[in-house]
Amino acid sequence: MSKDRPYSALVQRLKGAGLRPTRQRLALAKLLFEAPGGCDRHITAEQLHAEAVGDSVRVSLATIYNSLHQFTTAGLLREVVVESGRSYFDTNVSEHHHFYFENSGRLQDIPGELVQLDRLPTPPDDTRVARIDVIIRLQDAE
Amino acid sequence: MSKDRPYSALVQRLKGAGLRPTRQRLALAKLLFEAPGGCDRHITAEQLHAEAVGDSVRVSLATIYNSLHQFTTAGLLREVVVESGRSYFDTNVSEHHHFYFENSGRLQDIPGELVQLDRLPTPPDDTRVARIDVIIRLQDAE
DNA sequence: ATACTTGCAAATCGTTTGCAATACC
DNA sequence: GGTATTGCAAACGATTTGCAAGTAT
Numbered sequence: 001m002s003k004d005r006p007y008s009a010l011v012q013r014l015k016g017a018g019l020r021p022t023r024q025r026l027a028l029a030k031l032l033f034e035a036p037g038g039c040d041r042h043i044t045a046e047q048l049h050a051e052a053v054g055d056s057v058r059v060s061l062a063t064i065y066n067s068l069h070q071f072t073t074a075g076l077l078r079e080v081v082v083e084s085g086r087s088y089f090d091t092n093v094s095e096h097h098h099f100y101f102e103n104s105g106r107l108q109d110i111p112g113e114l115v116q117l118d119r120l121p122t123p124p125d126d127t128r129v130a131r132i133d134v135i136i137r138l139q140d141a142e
Numbered sequence: 143m144s145k146d147r148p149y150s151a152l153v154q155r156l157k158g159a160g161l162r163p164t165r166q167r168l169a170l171a172k173l174l175f176e177a178p179g180g181c182d183r184h185i186t187a188e189q190l191h192a193e194a195v196g197d198s199v200r201v202s203l204a205t206i207y208n209s210l211h212q213f214t215t216a217g218l219l220r221e222v223v224v225e226s227g228r229s230y231f232d233t234n235v236s237e238h239h240h241f242y243f244e245n246s247g248r249l250q251d252i253p254g255e256l257v258q259l260d261r262l263p264t265p266p267d268d269t270r271v272a273r274i275d276v277i278i279r280l281q282d283a284e
Numbered sequence: 285a286t287a288c289t290t291g292c293a294a295a296t297c298g299t300t301t302g303c304a305a306t307a308c309c
Numbered sequence: 310g311g312t313a314t315t316g317c318a319a320a321c322g323a324t325t326t327g328c329a330a331g332t333a334t
Binding site: 101138140 | 221225226228241244250256266280283
């Protein structure tokens with residue numbers, strides 16, 4: 001993995017989330033949150049694993065899954081399910097929605113403000129809204 | 143399977159969808175579309191298989207999957223993905239959205255009119271909106 | 285020191301596939 | 310009869326687990 005300055009920021013981020021800054025978690029956090037060319041990544045476990053391996057980070061797939069879920073639980077990531085059997089992890093945890101390109105399987109963020117969601121039905125008794133997902137599924141033009 | 147009058151309506155429905163009204167497809171269609179107590183079912187392949195078996199309908203799980211997908215392609219069903227690794231098939235194919243009870247894994251329809259979806263972003267070039275899914279994820283009350 | 289993490293390999297889950305046997309038109 | 314459909318069992322991909330070995334505080 002391309003080592004450079006101390007991971008102080010990432011270490012803080014992990015500690016703040018209650019996660020021990022282990023070698024693997026740091027490397028994955030670096031790949032996820034400090035990817036060259038900005039943020040907002042939508043990545044699967046397999047993809048992240050491939051990236052890690054390609055970057056000479058030794059991590060097992062099991063640890064990738066563990067870490068992704070831990071990051072998600074800690075609020076550092078958000079899981080997006082578009083198709084059965086494929087989970088994307090989104091580095092953008094602010095309120096937003098998604099375009100889903102059905103042909104390529106690609107996901108693209110839509111800023112929260114761009115979708116006006118009013119006149120929602122009241123949630124049933126004894127429940128609270130945990131999250132609202134809007135997925136706009138796209139196909140090739142007609 | 144509780145046999146009674148001829149399946150004429152179901153036969154028509156299948157034929158109209160370009161599907162041969164085989165014994166299995168008829169039985170599944172009956173379970174899906176003529177369930178006692180109204181429509182709007184959200185069912186998984188495994189659940190439908192269990193229902194069929196419980197109703198003494200001999201169908202293999204493979205055929206359940208085949209049929210569900212054929213019905214979906216034909217527009218008789220709609221597939222809804224809420225969690226990775228679990229597909230629900232919805233007998234309501236009109237425009238609508240869903241409440242998802244994260245605790246029970248249950249899905250509930252929200253009539254299309256109850257959600258005001260305006261000011262949507264314009265889809266990227268060379269694409270058209272195939273469908274918009276709104277899923278309101280619910281947890282137990284605070 | 286000790287509790288938390290990791291890696292591995294096997295297990296599991298939902299779903300799909302290949303293909304011979306069978307049912308529909 | 311000829312094609313579509315089915316069942317079975319094996320194959321599959323994604324994800325999870327159990328547990329021994331390693332690591333952070």
